[in-house]
Amino acid sequence: MLVPVLLFAVGLVLLIKGGDWFVDGATGIARRFRLPELLIGATVVSIGTTLPEVMVSTTSALSGHSQIAYGNAVGSVICNTALIAALTIAVRPTRVDTRTLRTPVAFFFAAAAFYAVVAYTTGEFTRMAGVLLLVFFVVYMVLTVREMTGGPQTAPQPGEKIQEETSLWRLILLLAVGAALIAVGADLLVDNGTLIAQALGVPESVIALTLVALGTSLPELTTAITALAKGHSALSLGNIIGANLFNLVLVSGTAVTLCPFHIPENSTLFGINSSLVVDLPVMLLVMLILTVPTLKRGRLTRAQGVTLLAIYAAFCVYQFTMG
Secondary structure, three states: OHHHHHHHHHHHHHHHHHHHHHHHHHHHHHHHOOOOHHHHHHHHHHHHHHHHHHHHHHHHHHOOOHHHHHHHHHHHHHHHHHHHHHHHHHHOOOEOOHHHOHHHHHHHHHHHHHHHHHHHHOOEEOHHHHHHHHHHHHHHHHHHHHHHOOOOOOOOOOOHHHHHHHHHHHHHHHHHHHHHHHHHHHHHHHHHHHHHHHHHOOOHHHHHHHHHHHHHOHHHHHHHHHHHHOOOOOHHHHHHHHHHHHHHHHHHHHHHHHOOEEOOOOOEEOOEEHHHHHHHHHHHHHHHHHHHHHHHHOEOOHHHHHHHHHHHHHHHHHHHHHO
């Protein structure tokens, strides 16, 4: 039991460091070619921090552990929203620019509606559903790129060009090594997460919805803490909403396209699959609490953060006692 726990921890460390290096490398390369800062944050950084979820879910699906693939995507949305975003809001509420949130919020709820329809009507994510989720991702990226490239480009700083040209190989190396660490970390996380779940008698979906989801959300947590330390708690909000969208359309879309699966059913509540009664409704609820008041008032409030943290605590208690 000790070895799987240690390897599980090593997998988390590799995922964190790999995601960190990948984001640094991708952001550096994007800046070298004068892409706008906002475009980098809305696309490269969000994709980079979502790569752990992509790798874990894809590896899980291909290895026959669809419960982890499904639970990690849904659980990561809940963790990103009700723990990571909630912590930053509870500590330092702030005003936000609602214009930058409208597009990702609209796409998230459109994707979530499609996700819910598939889950509640068929209970099975087919390869066609996976392709349609990936179409959501492509459309969002195209619209975002078109919108952002119309803005001003990042102006070079004095001496920046020399540094960029001499360090381009290092950025490429960071990108490649980061991707490799993410792949290795995902394998360790999935394999040993499964062993731990079996040893403890806990269903795989519960481990995925809580521990694995928290582990793969650590890049977003790092971003949030950094922004909070610098007094810019609102900066992480766009990345978290973007990462939540990518969890549904990119993470789930990739996993389902490679290996279709049914909604896991470990327990029932009121005679219905508990995932349909608890997991998906909680995912939608926490995103509504985070986004609707913010879009309406143009600011994040401490009450939102405290409410979300309470919901996350109750969700985790339910998973480990009733799941």
